[in-house]
Amino acid sequence: MGPIGTICLMPVAKGTSLDPDRTRAAMLEAATVVFYERGLDGVGIAELCSSVGASKETLYRHFGSKDGLIAAVLQARSDRNNAWLRRAAATGGDDPAAQLTAVFGVLGEWFDQPDYRGCALVNAATQRHFEPAHSMVVQHLDGYRALLTQIAAAAGVADPDRVGGQLLMLLQGATVMADHLALGRAAADDALAAALPLLTSGTD
Amino acid sequence: MGPIGTICLMPVAKGTSLDPDRTRAAMLEAATVVFYERGLDGVGIAELCSSVGASKETLYRHFGSKDGLIAAVLQARSDRNNAWLRRAAATGGDDPAAQLTAVFGVLGEWFDQPDYRGCALVNAATQRHFEPAHSMVVQHLDGYRALLTQIAAAAGVADPDRVGGQLLMLLQGATVMADHLALGRAAADDALAAALPLLTSGTD
DNA sequence: GCTTGATCGAACCGGTCGTTACCATCAGGA
DNA sequence: TCCTGATGGTAACGACCGGTTCGATCAAGC
Numbered sequence: 410m411g412p413i414g415t416i417c418l419m420p421v422a423k424g425t426s427l428d429p430d431r432t433r434a435a436m437l438e439a440a441t442v443v444f445y446e447r448g449l450d451g452v453g454i455a456e457l458c459s460s461v462g463a464s465k466e467t468l469y470r471h472f473g474s475k476d477g478l479i480a481a482v483l484q485a486r487s488d489r490n491n492a493w494l495r496r497a498a499a500t501g502g503d504d505p506a507a508q509l510t511a512v513f514g515v516l517g518e519w520f521d522q523p524d525y526r527g528c529a530l531v532n533a534a535t536q537r538h539f540e541p542a543h544s545m546v547v548q549h550l551d552g553y554r555a556l557l558t559q560i561a562a563a564a565g566v567a568d569p570d571r572v573g574g575q576l577l578m579l580l581q582g583a584t585v586m587a588d589h590l591a592l593g594r595a596a597a598d599d600a601l602a603a604a605l606p607l608l609t610s611g612t613d
Numbered sequence: 614m615g616p617i618g619t620i621c622l623m624p625v626a627k628g629t630s631l632d633p634d635r636t637r638a639a640m641l642e643a644a645t646v647v648f649y650e651r652g653l654d655g656v657g658i659a660e661l662c663s664s665v666g667a668s669k670e671t672l673y674r675h676f677g678s679k680d681g682l683i684a685a686v687l688q689a690r691s692d693r694n695n696a697w698l699r700r701a702a703a704t705g706g707d708d709p710a711a712q713l714t715a716v717f718g719v720l721g722e723w724f725d726q727p728d729y730r731g732c733a734l735v736n737a738a739t740q741r742h743f744e745p746a747h748s749m750v751v752q753h754l755d756g757y758r759a760l761l762t763q764i765a766a767a768a769g770v771a772d773p774d775r776v777g778g779q780l781l782m783l784l785q786g787a788t789v790m791a792d793h794l795a796l797g798r799a800a801a802d803d804a805l806a807a808a809l810p811l812l813t814s815g816t817d
Numbered sequence: 818g819c820t821t822g823a824t825c826g827a828a829c830c831g832g833t834c835g836t837t838a839c840c841a842t843c844a845g846g847a
Numbered sequence: 848t849c850c851t852g853a854t855g856g857t858a859a860c861g862a863c864c865g866g867t868t869c870g871a872t873c874a875a876g877c
Contacts (some may be wrong), residue, residue, distance in 0.1 A: 464855045534793055536740035546793050575807040581787030589738055589750050603779040657864055667826045
């Protein structure tokens with residue numbers, strides 16, 4: 410397994426700074442990719458720094474510690490993924506079924522990407538090692554659940570909270586199975602097929 | 614975080630052997646508990662050995678390496694969990710819905726246990742570090758899926774393979790959510806409620 | 818009684834890791 | 848022009864870990 414590659418930004422010389430926090434952004438992006446691909450313990454600080462052409466001291470000035478870097482990476486990923494799903498749901502207009510279909514549609518696209526490795530937040534919390542991961546994954550999943558509950562409520566189901574949780578179960582189950590069983594978008598399609606009836610079963 | 618505690622068996626003196634492979638069983642049980650609780654990298658060989666009162670040499674004679682020990686632990690857990698679900702399904706008699714209810718019933722009991730930490734196989738594959746974990750989790754999930762597909766087929770659904778996969782999604786999603794969101798048996802109940810309609814929707 | 822083999826305890830090795838410190842360097846502002 | 852500050856590079860530190868080896872010890876079988 411070679412070095413990280415392809416992420417190197419910041420072709421600056423010894424003492425240049427080039428941008429106030431462009432360095433921080435480059436580190437965050439490189440860490441996001443490599444932590445997701447190889448796990449939080451699969452890459453060390455030294456390799457991470459050398460891959461972006463930065464020094465350890467710079468990393469520690471920006472993030473304080475490896476855990477601080479991990480927390481920043483996870484927060485960014487959580488925000489981005491939640492925004493993805495919400496933007497997708499918005500394309501469904503006012504139809505809850507269309508919203509749900511759109512959500513599982515982008516999910517399927519994600520599953521098909523060759524570097525798909527499951528949910529970064531859940532993975533990080535699983536390979537726990539530091540505490541913030543737990544509260545971050547809770548916040549992350551609650552963000553998903555809020556969106557799904559909102560869709561369920563718009564569909565007029567009897568118990569939106571419960572249906573929202575069930576939809577999140579299907580989403581997470583598909584995420585896990587697409588990862589370990591390499592199912593690709595088929596996992597999202599099957600999950601959607603199981604999810605759609607939930608929107609209409611308990612309606613009033 | 615103190616030592617492992619409470620697992621210590623084998624109160625044997627220096628050169629006694631007490632049992633041919635009782636030592637092996639004790640190591641396997643201690644490793645099963647602590648690997649599940651603290652992660653594969655959360656405990657070292659030295660602590661594991663001292664917790665059961667064994668020496669490193671004995672561990673390496675029995676398992677060859679830490680990865681060998683992990684593989685043995687995961688295989689035992691996979692076999693045991695699959696047997697659990699199959700035994701539960703058997704209590705449902707010939708009624709597929711009753712079988713499914715029984716399966717999610719034992720799942721709920723599991724979720725309620727205070728030391729519940731999700732699926733050990735999936736967790737191990739997530740915090741990858743050695744290759745066998747991947748094929749083992751595939752085999753593990755396929756065992757689950759075979760059972761669920763069989764139930765779906767008995768219910769007479771149009772596409773048992775597809776429904777089996779959807780049921781496995783609900784099972785895995787509930788497993789993940791019960792872990793990180795500490796939902797307990799409610800997760801299994803909600804998953805069952807979403808699963809039962811799948812048995813009757815596409816029947817012929 | 819002696820041999821065989823399993824075991825413990827301890828030391829040891831090579832490696833990796835996160836973190837800190839120091840230094841030379843260079844850009845930009847006073 | 849000089850100072851300030853962010854930077855890259857290097858080295859070192861302390862801790863831990865997986866794995867190996869060795870000697871002492873004791874039970875069991877011939």
